[in-house]
Amino acid sequence: MGPSGGGKTTLLNLLSGRVTTNDAASSITYNDQPYSKSLKRRIGFVMQDDVVFPHLTVKETLTYAALLRLPKTLTKQQKEERVMNVLRELDLERCQNTIIGGAFVRGISGGERKRVCIGNEILLNPSLLFLDEPTSGLDSTTALRIVQMLQSIAKAGKTVVTTIHQPSSRLFNKFDKLILLGRGNTLYFGKASEAMQYFSSIGCSPLIAMNPAEFLIDLANGNVNDKSVPSLLEDKVLFRHRNSEKQNGRLSPTDVHQYLVDAYETRVARKEKRMLLKHAAVDGEIESRSNSREWGASWWEQFSILFRRGLKERRHEYLSCVRVTQVISTAIIVGLLWWNSDAASPKGLQDQAGLLFFISVFWGFFPVFTSIFAFPQEKAMLGKERAVGMYKLSAYFIARNASDLPLDLILPIVFMVIVYFMVGLKHSISTFSLSMLTVFLSVVAAQGLGLAIGAAFMDVKKATTLASVLIMTFMLAGGFFVQKVPSFMLWIRYISFNYHTYRLLLKIQYGCSCSGLDHRSESFDSPFIRQIKTDNGGKEVGAMIAMIFGYRLLAYIFLRGMKLRKTA
Structure with a gap:
């Protein structure tokens, strides 16, 4: 027990092994056995x-x-x-x-x-x-x-x-027993029922009826109002400071604190230490020689349990009314704006290219800012569960990604089903399936980037700031606003999932159909599709897959390096 800042939580963290000390002269043992x-x-x-x-x-x-x-x-x-x-x-x-x-x-x-x-x-x-x-x-x-x-x-x-x-x-x-702490020092250790008797014996007792706990906290704070003070302390302070430390007739909290510390060291500390050392016995059940970690479940069982728990916990967040309404309303607005657009004319082609670019940006932006919150929000839970050795970090990380995946793909399906057939894109099962697969790749890659940024900072504000800058940069270099990017900035588009998603969507919609057309045709003489007729998009797909795994590997490395109170 003690006032705020007295050292209670620090002592508890040290005793429980959640925090270690680098002081070679100190050690904490359990029945004479090391942690x-x-x-x-x-x-x-x-x-x-x-x-x-x-x-x-x-x-x-x-x-x-x-x-x-x-x-x-x-x-x-x-x-x-x-x-x-x-x-x-x-x-x-x-x-x-x-x-x-x-x-x-x-x-x-x-x-x-x-x-x-x-x-x-x-x-x-x-x-x-x-x-x-x-x-x-x-x-x-x-x-x-x-x-x-x-x-x-x-x-x-x-x-x-x-x-x-x-x-x-x-x-x-x-x-049963009480440790009274003040400013990181022990002021009393012994039976709780004898605490008042001890402080009375050193000249500190309440002058009015008072809750024992309130009396002890006041003393730990150096507050001696409505309490008797030993004349030895008053005389000592008066002699040393010549009343310079008197404040409105009251003793300085520092002098009261020092007196209590000295009294404890001389009257109680040595006696209690002798008793503890005398009665310390080794608990036969503690296998101090074993320093291996025993897991309660195998890796696969940990993954399975965490996967099921993740689905149950996060389905409420991912499929909330607010989020579903946001996606459906956006899809309807997009469908109405591009209603039955026609790519037969240059203007219509440019409009559809803008639609495809919006899809690539929206399903890059949305997953990033959803997944950024994943690890910062679960930081306390991850620290708590890893501190007690509940599971391996790899099992948690893979289960977290696996449980997010089906939830993350539900809303893109709803969005694409609404938009695709309202705006007049190519009506064929293969084209629709490939477009959906491209959006899936974009969602999973963007989610990986969000996880990596969140794990790097474990702070929502910092992570959101960096993500905003990155998403804006990826969007500007995505191939719609600027076709001729300066050579020294060209590398940005190759790490931009917006760029690769946009090119894939263009190839799916126009690449094959244009192969037999006259490239001098006015309708298709456009910078948006001029260079998409010669390959099948393998480079873009490869780049997206590399991002999916690369960003997640970064996220795992950042998590592994975090100091979450002995969690690593």
Whole structure:
């Protein structure tokens, strides 16, 4: 316990192995054994923020966690039974089929969401459970219920370590031991019930009725209002500073803090250290010699589970009413603007070339700015799940791409079906199929670029800024606005999926039909199609495929290099 900035979360992160220190003189041991990867499965960590997928139900959230984290030796049925046991233990049966919800999605209550996060960790039946401010943002009754549940877990033989900011007196009385922190220093460590007695013994006691937790937090902040102060401290300050540190008759918080630190070091610290060292025993269950990571599922099982989870979670976002309306309304407007256009005349040909260029730009722009948000939005979830060794990064990355693919291709199909036959493009099954395939290539390549940019920055604002510049550059070099690009800028069009998509669409619509026509014909003497009659588009297709894999490889490399609290 301690004030904000006192070091509570930092201490918890160090103890749980989520953050390491480079100080060679310090070490953290568990029953005299050093931290190891095998020990990670014996430790649970509940973060202060509730990091969960909003569109999954309570049961689905715990089931996916169980399938990924519980040992391979358990069958799927046994893992599902464990989930039901946890639901009963945490009193979540009533809401097990309700989605968790979030800021914009109505779901379960805050207390139930916190219990789901705790359930994710106790699935593994950990020996040691860390919780970072589990009562934050909850009302007093819900907070008491959470602490009572943690107390029952502790009574069942687990060690529960939690940080808490300023609990009520009812919550404070539930804890067995207390570490009081202030400015990164320990001010007290011992039985919680004896904390008030200790501070009274060093001359600090409340002058009015006060919540013990409130009294302790005030002391940790150096606030001695309505509290007795030892005369030794007042005399020492008065002698050293000659009243220069007196502020409106009050002691300096720095002097109060230093006095509490010194008192703890001389009265408690040495005694507690001796007791801890005396009673430390090696837990026979901890295999400290094993430093290998044991996965709860094989790579293929991880991929399959993450693929199914991805489809269930993201279908709500990809097929939302707003997004579907956006695509359909755009398709209808485009169809009406180019209604029954005719390529028989130069003007009609130019109009259709503009339509094809718009299609190449729209299905380059739209997927980029959709996929940019993928990794930044899931950064917290990825960090949390990778920190506990839930799955391999490669399984997550491939499953993320595979689950996005069918969702990303639904809207282009709807768009093309509406537009293609309204605007009077070539009516044949082969031409329509090839045009659709070209749009698919554009969507998948653009999505790869968005993933790479998002993974590189993990910041939506920075990623969106860079993507805007790149998309604008690709569009300008795409072959519609400028046919004769200066040689020193020519290389841009070869890495532009807009350019390759546009050329492929032109070849599909006009390339074959023009091969037998007089190239001097006024209708087809156009820069848009003058150079598209001699090849079948193999170079463009090859370039698009190279982009599809190349951008994704970059995205994976950026993800692998991220420091997501020991996730790599």
